[in-house]
Amino acid sequence: MAESILRASNLGISFGGLRALHAFNIDIREGELVGLIGPNGAGKTTVFNLFTGVYKSTEGAFYLHDKLMSGKKTHEIVAAGIARTFQNIRLFKKMTVMENVLIAFTKDIRYGLPGSLLRTAGFWREETAIREKAMDLLSVFNLQDKAGWGAGNLPYGQQRKLEIARALATNAKMLLLDEPAAGMNPTETAELLACINTIRRKFNITILLIEHDMSLVMNICERIVVIDYGEIIAQGLPEEISHDPKVIAAYLGE
Amino acid sequence: MSVVDGLTLFIQQVINGLRVGSVYALIALGYTMVYGIIRLINFAHGDFIMVGAYSLFFTVPLMISAGMPAWLSVIIAVAVCATTGVLVEKLAYKPVRAKGTKMSALITAIAMSLFLENLAQTLFGANPKQVGTIFSLPMLLGFSGNTLLTILIGVVVMVGLSLYVKYTKGGQAMRAVSEDKNASMLMGINVNRIITRTFAIGSGLAAIASLMYIVQYNQVTNMMGTMLGLKAFVAAVLGGIGNIPGAMVGGLVIGIVESLSKAYISPLTGGIITSAFSDAILFGILIIVLLVKPTGIMGEKTGEKV
Numbered sequence: 001m002a003e004s005i006l007r008a009s010n011l012g013i014s015f016g017g018l019r020a021l022h023a024f025n026i027d028i029r030e031g032e033l034v035g036l037i038g039p040n041g042a043g044k045t046t047v048f049n050l051f052t053g054v055y056k057s058t059e060g061a062f063y064l065h066d067k068l069m070s071g072k073k074t075h076e077i078v079a080a081g082i083a084r085t086f087q088n089i090r091l092f093k094k095m096t097v098m099e100n101v102l103i104a105f106t107k108d109i110r111y112g113l114p115g116s117l118l119r120t121a122g123f124w125r126e127e128t129a130i131r132e133k134a135m136d137l138l139s140v141f142n143l144q145d146k147a148g149w150g151a152g153n154l155p156y157g158q159q160r161k162l163e164i165a166r167a168l169a170t171n172a173k174m175l176l177l178d179e180p181a182a183g184m185n186p187t188e189t190a191e192l193l194a195c196i197n198t199i200r201r202k203f204n205i206t207i208l209l210i211e212h213d214m215s216l217v218m219n220i221c222e223r224i225v226v227i228d229y230g231e232i233i234a235q236g237l238p239e240e241i242s243h244d245p246k247v248i249a250a251y252l253g254e
Numbered sequence: 255m256s257v258v259d260g261l262t263l264f265i266q267q268v269i270n271g272l273r274v275g276s277v278y279a280l281i282a283l284g285y286t287m288v289y290g291i292i293r294l295i296n297f298a299h300g301d302f303i304m305v306g307a308y309s310l311f312f313t314v315p316l317m318i319s320a321g322m323p324a325w326l327s328v329i330i331a332v333a334v335c336a337t338t339g340v341l342v343e344k345l346a347y348k349p350v351r352a353k354g355t356k357m358s359a360l361i362t363a364i365a366m367s368l369f370l371e372n373l374a375q376t377l378f379g380a381n382p383k384q385v386g387t388i389f390s391l392p393m394l395l396g397f398s399g400n401t402l403l404t405i406l407i408g409v410v411v412m413v414g415l416s417l418y419v420k421y422t423k424g425g426q427a428m429r430a431v432s433e434d435k436n437a438s439m440l441m442g443i444n445v446n447r448i449i450t451r452t453f454a455i456g457s458g459l460a461a462i463a464s465l466m467y468i469v470q471y472n473q474v475t476n477m478m479g480t481m482l483g484l485k486a487f488v489a490a491v492l493g494g495i496g497n498i499p500g501a502m503v504g505g506l507v508i509g510i511v512e513s514l515s516k517a518y519i520s521p522l523t524g525g526i527i528t529s530a531f532s533d534a535i536l537f538g539i540l541i542i543v544l545l546v547k548p549t550g551i552m553g554e555k556t557g558e559k560v
Binding site: 053054073074075078079084086090091092093094095099103104106107117166170 | 421422423424426427429430433434436437438440442443444445
C-alpha cells in the first residue's frame with residue numbers, strides 16, 4: 001500500500017457551542033482520489049478549511065507526510081504541499097490568466113527587489129523558467145491561448161480549470177477540490193473529468209474532492225467518505241457507499 | 255490686466271496646483287494602498303506627515319553640521335515614517351482587526367491620530383517650529399525651482415510606485431492580497447508580510463510628502479497632518495479609494511482646484527465668496543463625489559461578496 005500523505009486523527013472544530021466537525025479520521029494514501037460527500041451543511045467545506053489552516057481545529061490534529069500541520073498558518077501549509085480550490089470561484093479577476101498562475105510561484109522566488117529592479121541575469125533566468133512552467137500548466141488545461149486574457153473574462157468552465165491550474169502551480173502534492181463541477185453543464189463536466197485524470201497522471205497528485213454530482217463521484221473516486229452532522233457515517237468503495245443504508249437515509253434521503 | 259499677464263497668472267496657478275497636488279497625491283497613495291489591502295481608512299496617515307516633518311526638523315541641522323547635503327535627511331525621515339506606520343499597524347490595528355469589526359478598526363485609527371498629535375505636543379510643544387532650508391533652487395523659466403523640483407519628485411515617486419505594483423512580484427502579491435486575502439494565502443503568500451510592507455511603503459511616501467511640504471512652508475506643528483490628511487483623503491475618494499492611479503489623479507485634481515479657487519473665486523464672484531472658501535469647495539467635492547459617483551473617478555463598481 002502506498003504511503004500515507006494526508007492523515008487526520010480525531011480532527012474537530014466547534015464554533016461556540018456548535019460542533020461543526022467531530023472525530024474526523026481519514027488516511028489518504030499517495031496517488032489516491034478520495035471523494036468527500038454529505039448533505040448540505042454536513043461540514044465538508046469545514047474539513048477543507050481545517051486542512052488549509054483557514055480554520056484552526058479545536059480538537060485532534062492532521063498530518064501531511066506524517067508532519068504535524070494543524071496550528072500552522074495557511075501560507076506555511078501551502079508551502080508544505082496542500083492546495084485547494086473554492087466552491088465559488090475565487091480567481092484574481094482583475095489579473096490576467098497568466099498572472100493568476102504566476103502568483104502561485106511567488107513563494108518560491110529567490111531573486112529580491114534589487115534583482116527585479118535591475119532585471120539581472122538571475123532575474124531573467126528565474127522569470128523565464130517560471131513563465132515556461134506556468135505556460136506548461138496552462139496548456140494542460142488548454143488555456144495557453146488565453147494567457148493574456150483577464151481572468152474574469154473567461155467562460156465559467158475555464159475559470160474552474162484555471163483555479164485548478166493555479167492550485168497546482170503552488171507545487172502541491174495534495175489537492176483539495178471543492179465542488180469542481182458545480183454549475184457546469186454535462187460537456188464541461190466531462191471535460192473536467194478528463195482533466196482530473198490527466199493531472200493525476202502528469203503530476204502524480206493525490207486528490208480529495210467534495211462533489212454533489214453523484215455520477216462524477218461514483219465515476220472517478222476510488223474511495224468515498226460520507227459525513228453528516230459533522231461526523232463520518234460511512235467510508236468505503238463507491239459501490240459499498242451507494243448501497244449503505246445509513247448513507248441512503250442521510251444523503252440520498254430515500 | 256493684459257491677456258498675457260492673465261495667462262501667465264493662470265499657468266502659475268496651475269503649476270502651484272500641481273505642486274500642492276503632488277503632495278496630496280503622495281499622501282492619498284498611502285490612504286489608498288492601506289485601504290486596498292485591509293479595507294481600513296487609516297485616519298492616522300495624515301499624522302505620519304507630521305512624524306516625517308519632525309524627523310526632518312531634527313535631522314536637517316545634524317546633516318548640515320556634519321557637512322552633508324540637507325536633503326539626505328529625507329532618507330532618515332522615510333525610515334522613521336515607515337517604522338511608525340508598521341508599529342501602528344502591528345500594535346494598534348492588527349490586534350483590533352483580529353478581534354473586532356471594521357468599525358472598531360476605524361475608531362482605533364481615529365484614536366491613533368489623536369494619540370500621535372498629542373504625543374507630539376507633549377514631546378515638542380504646540381508652537382510651530384522652523385525647519386532649516388533643505389534645498390533652495392534658482393528660478394527656472396519664471397517658475398520657482400523648488401516648485402518644479404517638488405513636482406518632479408512627486409512624478410518620479412508615482413511612476414516608481416506604479417512600476418513596482420505592476421511589474422514586480424511584491425507588487426503582484428500586493429494586488430492579489432488586495433483582491434482576495436484568503437485566496438492569496440492559499441497561493442502561499444504570507445499576507446501579514448504584505449500588509450506590513452504596504453504600511454511601510456505608504457508611510458514612507460508620507461515622509462516624502464512632508465519633505466515636499468517643508469520645502470515650501472518650512473514649518474512643523476503637531477497638528478499639520480490633520481488638514482493635509484483630510485484633503486488627501488478627499489483626493490483618494492475622488493480618484494476611487496483603493497485605486498493607485500486614482501489617488502494620483504485625485505491628488506493632482508484637488509491641488510489644482512484648490513490653487514485655482516484660491517486665485518479666482520473672489521474676482522469671479524465679485525468678492526462675495528472669498529478665497530477663504532477654497533477648503534469648503536474641496537470638501538464640497540467630496541460630498542458631490544459621494545452623491546454622484548461614490549466609487550470615484552477610477553474606482554470600479556464592486557458588489558460585496560456574499
